[in-house]
Amino acid sequence: MTMTIGQLAKKAGVNIETIRYYERRELIPKPHRRKSGYREYSNEFVKRIQFIRHAKELGFSLKEVHELLSLRLDPETPCSEVRKRAEVKISDIDERIKNLQQIKKSLLKLSEACQRSCPISECPILEALEK
Amino acid sequence: MTMTIGQLAKKAGVNIETIRYYERRELIPKPHRRKSGYREYSNEFVKRIQFIRHAKELGFSLKEVHELLSLRLDPETPCSEVRKRAEVKISDIDERIKNLQQIKKSLLKLSEACQRSCPISECPILEALEK
DNA sequence: ATAAACCCTGTACCCTGGTATAGAGTCAAG
């Protein structure tokens, strides 16, 4: 049911040191400790760390991840505020998706051009993401 | 028509040093030089640098950006190879888009839950990106 | 009851992606 830091690291696919680092950065809550001082984790922590891992791959900084994770944390924050912040994040995400779709379109174009006859003088990839 | 490195930096919205750095990393071609040694850039470079900037925001490393940009570069590379690489990139991008949509869904859920009555005991954001 | 395999804290180090600075040359406006 519970696990040590080494087991958590294996399950979540990260280095042990990374977990301690995230704890210092307050990206994950301080876990319960045994009398010996050993950290003890529940399965919830696996989710949380995987979330961080994925969000990072998507280009969010640890600071941004912190913002995402703490959106719902403080019960004192008024709802209207939480909603506002969530909506800001949402439009940020929409923007990212749009940009990724542009790059994808360019790659498809490149791939097709290639299939026909390879006369790729211009680079369709650059057309993506121009401003 | 052509511009100096300072003008390019301003147009593309980056630091001058960043441009020289990208040149060393071979993310942009070596520009033409005046007799004095000054670099001279065409408008093409603005596009290229903005592409790099955006791709970075989307979580691509400079190494990955290099791969994207050089996909169509070497005329010796056989078409089949270029297509294969493009397709790998495309499915990588699809994966990213899917993950972003998951996060977005969670944020929407959070925002809605908040709107109704604020009893947000569980964190819907964590549900996104599990696995 | 003793190794092997963990875990603890603290500190130092590493890589990526820049950014700054020094010391010297160039350009252009008055």
Add this chain to the structure above:
DNA sequence: CTTGACTCTATACCAGGGTACAGGGTTTAT
């Protein structure tokens, strides 16, 4: 023809996000 703004190379430095010891205590399997 000079002065201020720009550029050059080379080297040093910085922040973010980890990763790796060192020196010392736990756990567990035999």
